[in-house]
Amino acid sequence: MSPLVVDQARTLALRWGLGMSGSFWLGEGVMNRGFRSLLIRLVLAGGLWLWNVGPFVLAAGSEGIQPGSDAAVPSGGPGQAAVSSGFGWLGDQARFIRQHNTFWNWISPLLGLAAGVIAGRVLAGLLGQVAGRFQARGWLVQHQAVRGSVGPAALGLISLGLSIGMANFHLGELAAFWGKTVLLLYTIAVLWYASNLVALVDIGLRRLIARRESAIDEYLGPWIRRILRAVLWTLGALFVVNSVFEQDIGAWLAGLGIAGLAVSLAAQDSLKNFFGSLTILMDRPFHVGERIVFSGYDGVIEEIGFRSTKVRTLTGHMVTIPNASIVSEAIENIGRRPSIRRVMNLTITYDTPAEKVRQAVQIVRDILEEDDIRGPIHERINGEPYPPRVYFNEYNPDSLNILVIYWYVPPSYWDYLEHAQRINLRVFEAFEEAGIEFAYPTQTVYLAGDPKRRLALELLGADPNRP
Numbered sequence: 001m002s003p004l005v006v007d008q009a010r011t012l013a014l015r016w017g018l019g020m021s022g023s024f025w026l027g028e029g030v031m032n033r034g035f036r037s038l039l040i041r042l043v044l045a046g047g048l049w050l051w052n053v054g055p056f057v058l059a060a061g062s063e064g065i066q067p068g069s070d071a072a073v074p075s076g077g078p079g080q081a082a083v084s085s086g087f088g089w090l091g092d093q094a095r096f097i098r099q100h101n102t103f104w105n106w107i108s109p110l111l112g113l114a115a116g117v118i119a120g121r122v123l124a125g126l127l128g129q130v131a132g133r134f135q136a137r138g139w140l141v142q143h144q145a146v147r148g149s150v151g152p153a154a155l156g157l158i159s160l161g162l163s164i165g166m167a168n169f170h171l172g173e174l175a176a177f178w179g180k181t182v183l184l185l186y187t188i189a190v191l192w193y194a195s196n197l198v199a200l201v202d203i204g205l206r207r208l209i210a211r212r213e214s215a216i217d218e219y220l221g222p223w224i225r226r227i228l229r230a231v232l233w234t235l236g237a238l239f240v241v242n243s244v245f246e247q248d249i250g251a252w253l254a255g256l257g258i259a260g261l262a263v264s265l266a267a268q269d270s271l272k273n274f275f276g277s278l279t280i281l282m283d284r285p286f287h288v289g290e291r292i293v294f295s296g297y298d299g300v301i302e303e304i305g306f307r308s309t310k311v312r313t314l315t316g317h318m319v320t321i322p323n324a325s326i327v328s329e330a331i332e333n334i335g336r337r338p339s340i341r342r343v344m345n346l347t348i349t350y351d352t353p354a355e356k357v358r359q360a361v362q363i364v365r366d367i368l369e370e371d372d373i374r375g376p377i378h379e380r381i382n383g384e385p386y387p388p389r390v391y392f393n394e395y396n397p398d399s400l401n402i403l404v405i406y407w408y409v410p411p412s413y414w415d416y417l418e419h420a421q422r423i424n425l426r427v428f429e430a431f432e433e434a435g436i437e438f439a440y441p442t443q444t445v446y447l448a449g450d451p452k453r454r455l456a457l458e459l460l461g462a463d464p465n466r467p
Contacts (some may be wrong), residue, residue, distance in 0.1 A: 011101040043400045093172050100170040112165020120154030140203045148196025152189040159185040180244045191236040278322030290335030294321065338381050340416045341409040347399035347439040356436055357392055357400060363430045364390045364404055367423065376419055379409035399439030
């Protein structure tokens with residue numbers, strides 16, 4: 001075989017392979033680029049194998065040629081150096097294949113390959129139409145499951161066609177190698193489809209986000225996808241090594257286990273923070289934008305990372321908290337409170353008559369029922385009514401106490417302060433009109449000359465009857 005013929009064959013193979021990505025049956029919409037690239041590589045690998053071994057197979061079948069001799073390969077053939085250096089066993093297998101297979105035995109693999117290609121094209125078209133209908137109806141899970149099977153199903157049919165075509169082809173001792181090759185192709189198809197199904201995680205997370213209105217799930221999807229795909233392809237590679245290449249993977253697994261233990265010990269703190277971040281993402285104790293109180297820090301969540309969580313305090317400072325600490329301590333999530341509860345103590349002086357005390361309690365109750373005040377504090381919370389509560393509840397050391405409790409909805413802090421100011425001004429005005437005095441911490445000194453509070457003084461040793 002002359003070098004010129006070889007170069008021309010290579011050029012044609014490359015042109016044909018690249019042309020397959022155009023308007024041929026592997027065009028856009030039927031199979032994705034990954035499958036086209038894989039099939040092109042398989043075809044080119046087969047062509048190169050035939051180019052290297054073909055002259056040797058033809059020469060080995062000629063009469064009077066002994067396998068393993070220099071004459072077994074035409075002068076200038078690409079396999080000459082390998083054969084002349086001790087290629088005896090392969091020469092025996094090549095002569096066996098040449099002698100025990102007829103013309104139709106050679107044609108049947110090509111027919112099987114053609115049948116597999118045609119079946120793959122038809123099935124790809126059908127699956128593409130079904131996936132399109134599912135997408136039009138909004139069935140995203142079914143759409144992804146069917147669309148992800150297009151390429152793997154075509155590869156499986158091509159492998160099946162080759163298997164059927166090679167059923168009557170006599171390979172001799174190479175039959176076991178061919179069986180492992182077919183198993184490898186089927187394994188690749190299954191792993192390919194399983195890898196495509198990992199995209200269903202995105203669909204599930206989108207639905208979860210829609211139900212929980214989470215602002216942090218966008219970090220979870222890509223990481224779960226990558227982890228699942230890495231685990232999947234790792235297990236697939238171990239299966240191929242163990243089943244196809246018949247290698248003992250026990251030592252590999254033991255080595256990986258020791259290496260993993262060493263890495264885990266060296267990166268113990270980092271792993272704690274990583275798993276802490278997964279706990280936060282799965283348990284969702286808070287969302288980005290919510291206000292929390294943690295370990296004395298009161299602020300708003302700005303970012304949730306895979307090592308730490310950043311909190312902007314009310315004073316404007318940025319605090320970075322390791323995720324391992326967050327999942328191991330109590331967190332107060334102020335951002336998720338359904339309402340703002342106010343507890344107010346109104347204190348009036350001890351010399352207030354009982355009737356005035358009753359009047360003060362009723363004044364506060366009436367104010368909380370006024371039209372411009374009652375709305376936000378009479379809402380139902382989790383389906384239950386929470387009306388305002390006003391009671392004369394305590395005798396303080398220096399005042400009579402009137403307890404006022406109400407719940408403001410929605411929990412908007414600045415609106416709550418505006419509403420509280422209106423209540424405070426109305427109570428102040430009403431108490432002033434009713435002549436009710438507010439008490440404040442005081443100490444009363446009683447004088448002997450006070451006509452309201454007369455004191456009796458007695459001198460020691462004095463005559464009590466003396467005026």
